[in-house]
Amino acid sequence: MNSQPFARIITHMETEKRKIMLVDDNIISMMVTADVLTAHGYTVVQTTSPNGCVAKLDYESPDVLLVDIGMPRLAFDDLVRSVQSSKEHTNLIVVLFSSDDPRNLEKICLDKDIHGYFCKEMDVTRLPEYVDYFF
Numbered sequence: 001m002n003s004q005p006f007a008r009i010i011t012h013m014e015t016e017k018r019k020i021m022l023v024d025d026n027i028i029s030m031m032v033t034a035d036v037l038t039a040h041g042y043t044v045v046q047t048t049s050p051n052g053c054v055a056k057l058d059y060e061s062p063d064v065l066l067v068d069i070g071m072p073r074l075a076f077d078d079l080v081r082s083v084q085s086s087k088e089h090t091n092l093i094v095v096l097f098s099s100d101d102p103r104n105l106e107k108i109c110l111d112k113d114i115h116g117y118f119c120k121e122m123d124v125t126r127l128p129e130y131v132d133y134f135f
Contacts, residue, residue, distance in 0.1 A: 020065075041128075050074035054079065
């Protein structure tokens, strides 16, 4: 049996780009974060408004939802409930991206069964490595 076709399939799967949806109202934070993630091979879709977030999520079908829970007008509980109850998003990784206290973020993750968090005060260049952990 020739192993070459199999090797090509594995290589293709490993290089497949993952898509991240970044929801953040801080334009500078969003630009820097998107640049870092894009440089590491991720496709990044962005929204600065919580309005229509679920519709964009449905349309874009990202692998990861990176969301700033400190955004004004963000109905975070509704967003989480919608994502977790949707059959289309059963494999979606949800990561909180916030300036909030890490202990509070950890509590939210545990209470709402969210995959993880990344504090904005951390070195953003480490974010792709953190996201890779989920795959």
